[in-house]
Amino acid sequence: MNTTVAFIGLGAMGYRMAAHLPKHFDTVYVWNRNFEKAKQHATEYKTQAVELEQAVQADIIFSCLPTSKDVEELIQTVTIKSGAIWIDCTSGVPESAQKLALELALKNVQFLDAPVSGQTIGAENATLTFMVGGSQTAFQIALPAMQAMGKLIKLVGQSGAGFAVKAVNNMMMAVHLCAAAEGFTTLKAHGVNLNEALDCINASSGKSGVTESVLPQRVFNRSFPLTFALPLLAKDTGIAVDLIRQAKLSAPVIGLTQSLIQNASNLAEPNSDFSTAVKMYESWSKITLD
Structure with missing residues (x-):
């Protein structure tokens, strides 16, 4: 053209x-x-x-x-x-x-x-x-x-609608990431085989993009390839929280998740992938998701 x-x-x-x-x-x-x-x-x-x-x-x-x-x-x-x-x-x-x-x-x-x-x-x-x-x-x-x-x-x-959708999308992914980290930590604490459990969840109602790709391709294999930096996810979750405040809405799950992601970002090594947020949970529980 x-x-x-x-x-x-x-x-x-x-x-x-x-x-x-x-x-x-x-x-x-x-x-x-x-x-x-x-x-x-x-x-x-x-x-x-x-x-x-x-x-x-x-x-x-x-x-x-x-x-x-x-x-x-x-x-x-x-x-x-x-x-x-x-x-x-x-x-x-x-x-x-x-x-x-x-x-x-x-x-x-x-x-x-x-x-x-x-x-x-x-x-x-x-x-x-x-x-x-x-x-x-x-x-x-x-x-x-x-x-x-x-x-x-x-x-x-x-104008602005595209940015709003992206912020909410990434916010929802962050919610899924935190939920998955907590859920699979609980399973491992009870002696469950995580890979077999993952297959079950991915064929059930608890599945998400996090369980289908992030956990098996980044976390369980401990590769954590840098494709989307954790500080950028923290930035995007902050934008989502600002949108909620501007609309004068109540969104306790999103607010808590933003705090968790920001804390994970603060604790992470420089140039960490967003998936390394699970390491914060691992440091708390002394349980490694592998």
């Missing part, structure tokens, strides 16, 4: 996501704070490593950065092409998306908050889920670019 596309932020997710774009678009710019990583991506996937000022002249601009603050600060430093669509795949703050959408609209730039789910394997296989907030018009224009990287792409509401 003649549409030019840029991808800003080549971390664990962004590096893999951007790799699919040259299969569908003739011109794909990439930029990263560590510019050597952008050059490496260009060599490996036939993208074009460019300076940030050129990247934001693309028709469609993706960003995938650690926080909404990072995105806001970056946008303040550049002049974006008039008529462009900025698609932010950061797991961000809904209020930030609403603010950026209004500010960029004054510059004739449309903004979509479009966080993704599916972890690095989904980014590798172009099977990510995109949960998108913003206008229907911008969504339809940007849809082919997102389809290059994702399998399920849904417009879930106006």
Whole structure:
């Protein structure tokens, strides 16, 4: 396609996501704070490593950065092409998306908050889920670019809705992670074979994404591969709690889980995967989940 596309932020997710774009678009710019990583991506996937000022002249601009603050600060430093669509795949703050959408609209730039789910394997296989907030018009224009990287792409509401869905999704995963850690610790304390119990639960009503993939692929084998950092999960659970407070709702399970995840993050070694939250329970119980 003649549409030019840029991808800003080549971390664990962004590096893999951007790799699919040259299969569908003739011109794909990439930029990263560590510019050597952008050059490496260009060599490996036939993208074009460019300076940030050129990247934001693309028709469609993706960003995938650690926080909404990072995105806001970056946008303040550049002049974006008039008529462009900025698609932010950061797991961000809904209020930030609403603010950026209004500010960029004054510059004739449309903004979509479009966080993704599916972890690095989904980014590798172009099977990510995109949960998108913003206008229907911008969504339809940007849809082919997102389809290059994702399998399920849904417009879930106006600006900020995508970030809200991602925060609640990750919050629910955190609840499942804590529940699984407590449940399987209890089973092992009673002499139960954890692998056999896992098979039973995954064929029963207690199953979740945590029991189906996180426990067998990360925890029980003690691999804990770093694909999604525990501090980022703590950030996302905090966003979910803020949404609850703003709506003046009562959500005791979510509130407790956020405290547990934040505590696990505080105790964890640097660069720990989210699945290492179970180690907090192991330290309390002196029972290892293997």
